Amino acid sequence: MTxxxxxxxxxxxxxxxxxxxxxxxxxxxxxxxxxxGMFPLLYTAYVSLTNWNLLEPTRHWVGLANYAELxxxxxFWNALFNTVSIWLLSTVPQLLAALFIAHMLNRSLRARTFxxxxxxxxxxxxxxxxxxxxxxxFGRDFGMVNWALDLVGLDPVDWQAGxxxxxxxxxxxxxxxxxxxxxxxxxxxMQTIPEHLYEAATLDGAGQFTQFRKITxxxxxxxxxxxxxxxxxxxFQIIAEPLLFQAGTGNPTGGSDRQFQTVxxxxxxxxxxxxxFGYASAIAWTLCLIIVVMALVNYSVxxxxxxx
Amino acid sequence: MSAAxxxxxxxxxxxxxxxxGCGGSTGSSGDGPVTLTxxxxxxxxxxxxxxxxxxxxxxxxxxxxTSAYNDHHRNLAAHLATGSGAxxxxxxxxxxxxxxxxxxxxxxxxxxHGADGLKDRWLPWKWQASVAKNGAQIGYGTDVGGLAMCYRxxxxxxxxxxxERDEVSKxxxxxxxxxxxxxxxxxxxxxxxxxxDGGAQIFNAMIGQAETGYYDASDHVVVATNPVVxxxxxxxxxxxxxxxxxxxxxxxxxWNTGFAKSxxxxxxxxxxMLAKIQDQAKAFAGKWDIAAIPGGGGNWGGSYLTVxxxxxxxxxxxxxxxxxxxxEQQIEVFKAHGILPSTVATYEKPEVKNLKNAFFNDAPVxxxxxxxxxxxxxxxxxxxxxxxxxxxxxxxxxxxxxxxxGPQAWEQMLKDxxxxxx
Numbered sequence: 001m002t003x004x005x006x007x008x009x010x011x012x013x014x015x016x017x018x019x020x021x022x023x024x025x026x027x028x029x030x031x032x033x034x035x036x037g038m039f040p041l042l043y044t045a046y047v048s049l050t051n052w053n054l055l056e057p058t059r060h061w062v063g064l065a066n067y068a069e070l071x072x073x074x075x076f077w078n079a080l081f082n083t084v085s086i087w088l089l090s091t092v093p094q095l096l097a098a099l100f101i102a103h104m105l106n107r108s109l110r111a112r113t114f115x116x117x118x119x120x121x122x123x124x125x126x127x128x129x130x131x132x133x134x135x136x137x138f139g140r141d142f143g144m145v146n147w148a149l150d151l152v153g154l155d156p157v158d159w160q161a162g163x164x165x166x167x168x169x170x171x172x173x174x175x176x177x178x179x180x181x182x183x184x185x186x187x188x189x190m191q192t193i194p195e196h197l198y199e200a201a202t203l204d205g206a207g208q209f210t211q212f213r214k215i216t217x218x219x220x221x222x223x224x225x226x227x228x229x230x231x232x233x234x235x236f237q238i239i240a241e242p243l244l245f246q247a248g249t250g251n252p253t254g255g256s257d258r259q260f261q262t263v264x265x266x267x268x269x270x271x272x273x274x275x276x277f278g279y280a281s282a283i284a285w286t287l288c289l290i291i292v293v294m295a296l297v298n299y300s301v302x303x304x305x306x307x308x
Numbered sequence: 309m310s311a312a313x314x315x316x317x318x319x320x321x322x323x324x325x326x327x328x329g330c331g332g333s334t335g336s337s338g339d340g341p342v343t344l345t346x347x348x349x350x351x352x353x354x355x356x357x358x359x360x361x362x363x364x365x366x367x368x369x370x371x372x373x374t375s376a377y378n379d380h381h382r383n384l385a386a387h388l389a390t391g392s393g394a395x396x397x398x399x400x401x402x403x404x405x406x407x408x409x410x411x412x413x414x415x416x417x418x419x420x421h422g423a424d425g426l427k428d429r430w431l432p433w434k435w436q437a438s439v440a441k442n443g444a445q446i447g448y449g450t451d452v453g454g455l456a457m458c459y460r461x462x463x464x465x466x467x468x469x470x471x472e473r474d475e476v477s478k479x480x481x482x483x484x485x486x487x488x489x490x491x492x493x494x495x496x497x498x499x500x501x502x503x504x505d506g507g508a509q510i511f512n513a514m515i516g517q518a519e520t521g522y523y524d525a526s527d528h529v530v531v532a533t534n535p536v537v538x539x540x541x542x543x544x545x546x547x548x549x550x551x552x553x554x555x556x557x558x559x560x561x562x563w564n565t566g567f568a569k570s571x572x573x574x575x576x577x578x579x580x581m582l583a584k585i586q587d588q589a590k591a592f593a594g595k596w597d598i599a600a601i602p603g604g605g606g607n608w609g610g611s612y613l614t615v616x617x618x619x620x621x622x623x624x625x626x627x628x629x630x631x632x633x634x635x636e637q638q639i640e641v642f643k644a645h646g647i648l649p650s651t652v653a654t655y656e657k658p659e660v661k662n663l664k665n666a667f668f669n670d671a672p673v674x675x676x677x678x679x680x681x682x683x684x685x686x687x688x689x690x691x692x693x694x695x696x697x698x699x700x701x702x703x704x705x706x707x708x709x710x711x712x713x714g715p716q717a718w719e720q721m722l723k724d725x726x727x728x729x730x
Contacts, residue, residue: 055385055410132561139561141562142569158709161709161711253698253702272386274695275385
């Protein structure tokens with residue numbers, strides 16, 4: 001007994017415990033991630049190199065043919081343009097508005113907690129319900145937006161039919177849902193900025209706006225980078241809003257002329273309406289690469305905020 | 309407990325949680341009670357019948373799940389391809405039956421369960437449409453969408469058109485005269501009420517009457533070469549240019565609003581559309597009426613019940629669909645929901661033939677729809693007919709939205725159809 005306890009075997013067990021346990025504790029995450037994250041990712045990469053069609057019993061290896069086809073596919077480039085357009089139209093105003101709202105909420109307001117919780121409310125509503133209601137608001141014949149335009153003497157707009165008009169309408173849904181969420185993140189970051197910086201600036205005679213520009217924004221830089229990157233990832237994956245914007249009609253074409261079909265929606269159309277799994281997987285991987293590149297670009301752009 | 313033991317315990321727990329998450333429940337089989345699942349889309353009118361069937365078969369329990377039209381058929385395709393997830397009974401619409409008929413090995417061949425003896429129940433074309441190339445019968449027909457033309461009496465009166473259904477039917481023996489009546493209507497139309505709901509829906513009704521639609525009998529797409537398709541397309545766009553269309557996309561929320569706001573005076577209505585109109589246009593009971601469809605006959609929609617080969621209760625499932633599609637049950641469905649059976653034997657029954665509908669000004673719906681169903685010329689449906697239909701709908705919408713002219717939209721549509729074909 002004593003021999004066994006103090007022999008090399010015990011030392012080996014001790015070594016394993018010290019060196020091995022940490023890996024063991026983090027294993028559940030990586031096992032789960034491997035099963036539901038990594039495996040689908042790699043399997044999609046494999047499928048993207050085949051011509052698998054759900055309706056046909058056989059599939060063949062086609063190499064990079066799907067990617068080659070994608071590069072010359074007008075509908076893919078159209079979808080990419082729509083995605084970038086909707087992303088820009090939604091992210092830029094959204095983050096600016098969030099900054100402003102956070103700045104307002106950071107002052108001493110009456111019922112501050114109420115307002116702070118209030119801005120998060122749009123984010124907890126169902127995306128399906130919100131999109132369907134917005135689609136009604138932007139209706140051609142009886143929509144409230146056109147009714148308001150009529151009140152001020154402007155011509156009604158067929159929001160769904162136009163490219164820019166449909167992008168604006170869809171961007172507004174995104175802005176409505178996510179501005180409050182970003183505002184709360186900014187607010188949390190603002191509260192970590194030491195008060196004495198503002199006091200010193202006030203003594204130096206800096207006004208509210210100068211303080212906001214010279215103190216608040218630079219101090220928020222890491223947070224702004226975070227929200228910009230997260231919004232980019234979300235913005236490029238957008239699918240539910242454009243899909244439901246033409247609710248009831250059932251097909252994921254994003255309007256009669258694909259005027260608001262995003263890359264995510266195009267992927268869905270190819271995969272689950274036309275059953276071209278190989279091609280849809282190629283779109284998925286291309287979209288993934290685009291998001292990585294865009295996130296890096298975003299990172300380097302937002303890093304310059306302080307320097308400029 | 310020592311620290312080492314605690315660590316071990318935590319580890320064991322973590323693994324236990326993981327494996328519990330992976331283990332699924334296995335399906336029951338054997339002599340015990342059998343639960344049959346049905347995956348359907350929309351309301352097929354069976355709900356009241358399940359209790360009756362369960363009472364007669366104490367060991368059977370029926371669970372119905374419904375989802376939206378397109379989602380349902382997409383899920384079914386995925387479940388069949390992956391070999392799991394399909395219900396014991398799956399509903400399939402006419403627009404998709406050709407696609408599924410092409411994979412008969414994934415369905416139970418009903419001939420092995422006495423289908424041949426039941427063949428005479430159905431309209432011959434309905435029976436034929438679910439027969440695979442290898443002769444297997446994959447489904448039993450439920451309803452057909454025999455076509456009529458629903459119209460608003462009050463709007464017709466205001467525009468100076470006849471209002472009695474026989475006179476209205478005489479107004480449009482064919483589509484040219486229907487559009488002509490539309491021009492007269494449009495000349496003094498009540499404010500905000502166009503002649504028909506949307507060009508794509510009218511096009512649908514017109515093409516449903518043609519002997520050949522989007523496919524020839526050997527599964528080749530003939531959209532570009534079939535003169536009927538192009539002439540119907542041109543005729544509809546002419547009527548759109550004349551201001552006859554309310555430019556609404558079928559099944560969209562705006563289209564639903566259109567019923568309530570009286571945005572159109574006529575709509576091509578298969579039997580299953582009546583329930584829709586009654587839901588959406590509640591305030592206009594008695595103002596709607598039903599006339600004959602221009603051109604006579606025609607079909608739009610209608611469904612089948614199938615049993616996927618992966619079902620664990622094939623015999624019980626086949627028994628159930630045989631019972632549900634039997635004439636006695638189909639009569640009940642028609643009486644309660646107005647959904648027209650495809651079982652031809654029911655057409656002679658007085659409770660079908662003489663059925664009237666108060667909402668539609670006591671229109672003789674039984675007689676109108678059975679006549680339409682008997683008159684229609686069956687059309688061969690190819691595998692991707694539903695997707696082609698959508699491509700043409702988008703083309704017509706592009707013209708209605710003023711984004712393209714007819715020939716431009718046609719060219720773009722042909723390219724879309726080519727992509728669907730590959």
